[in-house]
Amino acid sequence: MVGRLIDLWLAEDIGHGDMTAMSMIEPDAKATFHMNAREELWLAGVDVAAMCFKRYDPNISVEVKTQDGTRCEKKTLLLAVSGPARSLLTVERTALNITQHLSGIATETARWVAEIKGTNAKLIDTRKTTPGLRALEKHAVVCGGGANHRLGLDGGVIIKDNHIAVAGSITKAVQRARSRIPGLVKIEVECDRLDQVREAVEAKADIILLDNMSLDQMREAVKFVGGRIPLEGSGGVRFNTVRAIAETGVDYVSTSKTIQAAPAVDIGLDDA
Known part of the structure; x- marks a missing residue:
């Protein structure tokens, strides 16, 4: 089920293609990025973010650094990704959106608890x-x-x-x-x-x-x-x-x- 959702999310955001990445980044360019907490939070959705990258491009290497359910301080490293730069930048927003949303729910729930x-x-x-x-x-x-x-x-x-x-x-x-x-x-x-x-x-x-x-x-x-x-x-x-x-x-x-x-x-x- 999550795979089908990711396909819908990516299709919604990418459309016919990432014009910015395709126009300015060479096809063979490589990059490494870190997904970081920019505030104190309770983490949820990091595995879904990892799936977003891998589902779009199997050549992307993904390493989850912090597990869901963890209370994270600001600057905590959550996820590391490396591989084709075009693919990484194309998926970036979808992966961030779902992790920010789910972690927001986890953080708010923790406040109520x-x-x-x-x-x-x-x-x-x-x-x-x-x-x-x-x-x-x-x-x-x-x-x-x-x-x-x-x-x-x-x-x-x-x-x-x-x-x-x-x-x-x-x-x-x-x-x-x-x-x-x-x-x-x-x-x-x-x-x-x-x-x-x-x-x-x-x-x-x-x-x-x-x-x-x-x-x-x-x-x-x-x-x-x-x-x-x-x-x-x-x-x-x-x-x-x-x-x-x-x-x-x-x-x-x-x-x-x-x-x-x-x-x-x-x-x-x-x-x-």
Whole structure:
């Protein structure tokens, strides 16, 4: 899958050919470049960057110097490439773009994880990802110390408000899902009221998502559930509220912000 994505990225950027490289660089020219961190960051996507170079030109030599999931100081050497100069310069932007984007997600995730350190809650992501990049973006979340929720709709049952509306009630929705899915598949129910939490517990849901609840409501839900079922705090989670949500006693805090709002970090390809 990653190979096909790289082909699309390269085709988008190169078009019919790199006019700059072809017009000014001799075909037999060789070069060596280093991919360096230009700020403190958590690294993600360096192996994808390496694949970009090799997929475009197998004659390029690539050596990954720092592994994904590493906290890097400014000036850390991430990747070394050498070979045909034309090819190196043609692929440069594509390789940098994906590494900057994924490392931005990893770095932002690490910031959120540090914010809830000392609580029992684990930070998890959502399905609010860039179309086509979900697997890579979720990998970046893990590189930053977070964890993944479902990778896709086939990864588990989450009964949300619209599902409940169609089914008629939480109880009916859980019963219907339970009768039709494999025994090891978990069922999560989204609740935005405490009476729904009680109904979800009685319906024997495996996980309960507390959606857009106040801190007091979440604390009351935690007290009522008493550890019988894992609880996930979600909905409108912001960096300045995530610590308080985690401190209510929920088991998970889910947010789309670590992916959707993560700024790209500064990484460059420099002459060695």
